[in-house]
Amino acid sequence: MRLTRRTVMAAGAGAAGLLAAPAVFGQGRPHVVVIGGGAGGASVARGLALASAGAIEVTLVEANPRYTTCFFSNLYLGGLRPIESLQFSYDGLTAAGVTVIHDLATGIDRGARTVALAGGAVLGYDRLVLAPGIDFVEGAVPGWTLDQADVMPHAYKAGPQTDLLRRMVEAMPEGGLFVMVAPPNPYRCPPAPYERACMIAHLLTQTNPTAKIMILDPKDRYSKQTLFENGWLKHYGGMIEWVNPEFGGADVEVRPETMEVLIEGEAQPVDVCNVIPAQKAGRIAEIAGVTDDSGWAPIRPDSLRSAIDPMVWVLGDAAQAAEMPKSAVAAHSQAGVVVASLLGELTGASVPPPLFVNTCWSALAPGDSIKLGGAYAPGYDRITQTGSFISRPDETEDERRLTYEEAFAWYDTLTAEIFG
Numbered sequence: 001m002r003l004t005r006r007t008v009m010a011a012g013a014g015a016a017g018l019l020a021a022p023a024v025f026g027q028g029r030p031h032v033v034v035i036g037g038g039a040g041g042a043s044v045a046r047g048l049a050l051a052s053a054g055a056i057e058v059t060l061v062e063a064n065p066r067y068t069t070c071f072f073s074n075l076y077l078g079g080l081r082p083i084e085s086l087q088f089s090y091d092g093l094t095a096a097g098v099t100v101i102h103d104l105a106t107g108i109d110r111g112a113r114t115v116a117l118a119g120g121a122v123l124g125y126d127r128l129v130l131a132p133g134i135d136f137v138e139g140a141v142p143g144w145t146l147d148q149a150d151v152m153p154h155a156y157k158a159g160p161q162t163d164l165l166r167r168m169v170e171a172m173p174e175g176g177l178f179v180m181v182a183p184p185n186p187y188r189c190p191p192a193p194y195e196r197a198c199m200i201a202h203l204l205t206q207t208n209p210t211a212k213i214m215i216l217d218p219k220d221r222y223s224k225q226t227l228f229e230n231g232w233l234k235h236y237g238g239m240i241e242w243v244n245p246e247f248g249g250a251d252v253e254v255r256p257e258t259m260e261v262l263i264e265g266e267a268q269p270v271d272v273c274n275v276i277p278a279q280k281a282g283r284i285a286e287i288a289g290v291t292d293d294s295g296w297a298p299i300r301p302d303s304l305r306s307a308i309d310p311m312v313w314v315l316g317d318a319a320q321a322a323e324m325p326k327s328a329v330a331a332h333s334q335a336g337v338v339v340a341s342l343l344g345e346l347t348g349a350s351v352p353p354p355l356f357v358n359t360c361w362s363a364l365a366p367g368d369s370i371k372l373g374g375a376y377a378p379g380y381d382r383i384t385q386t387g388s389f390i391s392r393p394d395e396t397e398d399e400r401r402l403t404y405e406e407a408f409a410w411y412d413t414l415t416a417e418i419f420g
């Protein structure tokens, strides 16, 4: 049964704001519900509302009243940005004509095309967009569950966790040990753990110069590795140690109760432990039944339409975008493709060929940043990389400073494009 105006109204007061326009395709404006107001979802919601100029009703469901960007959250850890500068309200989306509902989506009935919210409301949709970001794979790091995140924070969803990690680093004893448990591929922002090590080293260099940072890594190689290792040596001497699987990086267990990490069974006392577990699509994608055994949502590479349900689009970190990394730039770029695809579907507008891009900047130290990027195109059954660039190891200090400044300009431009 499709929702009628009456059943939506009966579902709860929270849905009342939606009733200005009918939610049933063919009886009025088509209704697109977007779940997740981050880099991907907020970009789609705002972009679709503006581009359709009122022809499509757009509702955004986002759990939090303010969004804290993961991108640049490492710079907060390093003391280079205040946390408030990373926080955004949804006023710009409301001004663009999006109905913003702050609630948690808890259920999706793809047959009835409805979304249930924790507050009790039920929303009908004609097309659904899922951009819920990531969740963590349970049991990925033995000894760690989400309940222990206040003792061993992940700080991989920005906000209170990021703040907690920063306070823990500041409170480390002199000469103490910071351990990071790095995630296996694929995960959000491949260079982020290694940029985080730089930023924490930068903070410690000023406050606790004899402290050490150890990265326990289940991977043999990681993004921008040579550039990071050169930067660690140049700026932080021997403060950062990277432990690969050969030396126990993949055989790790944590004991939050005693603040220990077991590496190949050998207990190592730690002062701060940053556990970044293996990741999967945000839980609501799984609840919707649009993920597969990989934990991510398979999509059609030309449109980000779900490979499982043609009424659903999935973008950002939750999508299986193959060779495209999980980043805010990638999510925003995918949003442009989703908006065009929805406009084509719902208004008959012509759909331009998809264009996907990504750039990831990483700060090694104040005034010294590196970058990596690529262009992507839809292949037969997956998004494939068509070009790439990366900073050179022999760049001058001036070139690095330019990249550093470019990253700050990028941040301002991207967040303005997402949030208005």
Ligand SMILES: Cc1cc2nc3c(=O)[nH]c(=O)nc-3n(C[C@H](O)[C@H](O)[C@H](O)COP(=O)(O)OP(=O)(O)OC[C@H]3O[C@@H](n4cnc5c(N)ncnc54)[C@H](O)[C@@H]3O)c2cc1C
Binding pocket: 035, 036, 037, 038, 039, 040, 041, 061, 062, 063, 064, 067, 069, 070, 071, 072, 073, 074, 103, 104, 105, 106, 131, 132, 133, 134, 155, 156, 157, 188, 189, 192, 193, 196, 282, 283, 284, 315, 316, 317, 318, 326, 327, 328, 329, 330, 331, 359, 360, 361
């Ligand atoms: C430390 C770190 C540094 C990073 N640095 C960079 C960088 O420099 N450059 C870059 O491009 N990327 C960077 N990233 C990656 C970037 O933050 C993510 O790739 C990007 O945010 C993904 O966008 P998204 O829309 O898929 O998910 P998110 O931005 O995480 O948004 C998901 C939203 O969905 C909401 N949500 C989830 N489930 C529900 C539900 N059931 N109901 C309602 N709301 C829900 C969440 O509250 C959240 O606001 C970094 C990430 C980290 C962790």
